[in-house]
Amino acid sequence: YTLADTVIAGKFAGRSALAAIGASTAIVNILMAIALGANAGCAGLVSRCFGAKENAKVKSSVYTGLIAFGAFSVLLMTAGLASCAPILRALKTPSNVLDASVVYLNIYYMGLPFLILYNLGTGIFSALGDSRTPFYFLVFSSVTNVILDYFMVRPWGIAGVAWATFLCQGVSCVAAVAVVFVRFVRIRTDEPVRPFSGALFRQFLVIALPSVLQQSFVSVGNIFI
16 A cells, blocks of 8 residues: 555655655554554464364454454544644654645554554464455455556545545445354354453463564664654
8 A cells, every 4th residue: 555655646746755654653553553463363363263173262352352352443543643743743744744644644543443453454364264355355445556556646636546545445344244254153152252352361461462563563664863
């Protein structure tokens, strides 16, 4: 998404748009690290339960992950929208691209729940042994993003490429979560399924947090530099 936004915005919206996206890259990478950490946590926990044929725990793990990270993504989105401009100013973003950077990053923040829940969905598919479905979603959203970028950048500039990413991530997220629930209807269990489990959530964090830290250290370092 970011690569397509950068190329198309730089070509059709000018150098200021390209600079605005560049100023947001380190923050976007941290958000992506959180999404990939959620993916790793969900995939690790669900695959463990699925391999042990504990179907009730499989369902409970998925519900716990969706609820926990869904709520966390909303909190993170709210905090990001409230602090976007001050953080970009603290990062010494040039004044001539500050407004455009705020616009781009704010729209990205609004799509954060889609980004995180989509990555949860792909982690669930991988845990259940299905790597094709998330690949199809990824190809569809990536190609659609490029097409929408091309048509939306001309009238709306950097906001157009940001909204294109928002729309593609939103459609992919809704489709992925819907397919997850359709698959889960077929998984039968005689045991009660808990919609949220504190014990499973702690296991979730044990897997997810190291992944988030590992993937975000470089971006955090770049922000301080």
